[in-house]
Amino acid sequence: xxxxxxxxxxxxxxxxxxxxxxxxxxxxxxxxxxxxxxxxxxxxxxxxxxxxxxxxxxxxxxxxxxxxxxxxxxxxxxxxxxxxxxxxxxxxxxxxxxxxxxxxxxxxxxxxxxx
Numbered sequence: 001x002x003x004x005x006x007x008x009x010x011x012x013x014x015x016x017x018x019x020x021x022x023x024x025x026x027x028x029x030x031x032x033x034x035x036x037x038x039x040x041x042x043x044x045x046x047x048x049x050x051x052x053x054x055x056x057x058x059x060x061x062x063x064x065x066x067x068x069x070x071x072x073x074x075x076x077x078x079x080x081x082x083x084x085x086x087x088x089x090x091x092x093x094x095x096x097x098x099x100x101x102x103x104x105x106x107x108x109x110x111x112x113x114x115x
Contacts, residue, residue, distance in 0.1 A: 019088060020067035021059055031092040032058045035070065040084050040103075047076035049086070049103075072103060081105050 021031050035051040054069040070088075082105055089098040 016069050016071045018067040019053070019070045021064040021090060023061065023064060025095070025097070028061060029092050030058050030060050031064070031090045033068065033070075034089045034091075035072075036087050036089070040074075040079065042080045042082060042084075045076065045078070045080055047074045047079040049074060074105070079105060081107055 019033060033053055034057065035053075037049060039046060039048050050071075050073040052071040052073070054071065056063075056068045059068055072086075083102045084105065085100050086103045087098050087100050089096060091097075
């Protein structure tokens with residue numbers, strides 16, 4: 001998951017990825033998705049992290065392949081660049097499966113000059 005921030009004409013520090021489900025090991029019914037952590041720290045700098053599954057954090061078996069968009073937003077626009085671990089968790093029928101992914105925060109400075 002990648003967050004690209006611009007300096008000059010700031011855009012919000014957020015990103016969107018699509019989360020899909022591959023049914024295996026008992027995951028054949030609806031799967032409820034969640035993400036963590038709710039905050040990150042780099043040295044003394046902290047940011048809250050908000051996850052939004054675009055209003056659909058539960059996927060039915062017919063939606064596994066198309067998935068659901070996951071938006072990640074950081075509250076601190078000056079949070080340092082880097083790779084930060086986050087966890088996506090799926091729950092189905094009492095079974096829980098998690099995968100760790102990296103949230104990559106990158107600041108892009110445009111190569112053009114404003115006049």
